[in-house]
Amino acid sequence: MPPEFHDDVHRGWARALLRASGVTVRADGLENIEAGDAAILVSNHQSNFDIFSLFQALPVSIRFVAKSELAQIPVLAQAMRAAGHVFIDRTDRRGSAGAMRLAGERLRAERLCLGLFPEGTRSRDGQLGRFKKGSFILAIETQLPIVPIAVDGGWRLSGGGRIRPGEVRIRVGKPIPTAGKTAEDRDAVLKEVRTAVEGLLASLRDESGDPTPI
16 A cells, blocks of 8 residues: 555544544644655654654654564554554664664655654653663664654643643754764764754743743
């Protein structure tokens, strides 16, 4: 099936879930990413609403890196592979690098974007966590530009076993090139991307008056 079919499924699923949960999404900086651009999207991670919010708000074909455990779920794994999502076994560095190189080829061919959450887990209090180096080794393997993204608000919307209506805000930054970079450049790339995400998140909170520390 063409990428557009999977995009429609992703967006329809996201809209329905967000609407049912009473969650609205606002996004800006969309001029920094255009439909038809292949890129790596690197975002902070606050809640399960982040993925749905990105699917709904961004005008690109997004796929995500998934844990290898999900590859063991028959119907789900087949559907995710068909759509272009990438399964990574983080304990197998060589295999993961190879998977990302192949993913980069598919991203270019089908003009897809791959989403990464380098914190590795959700922030329960909205603070920006440490970025893991492995995510940037994988991103560099694709040789695609990295687009920094800040997502804010989701950490307030769930907890204690219940969902609270509210708003998720997204801000997209300018792409950071990785062409010609190698694994030896991972620390510098990590620092540049994390600084960009931190700045985007701070700017969102400056506008909203949110005192939550980054």
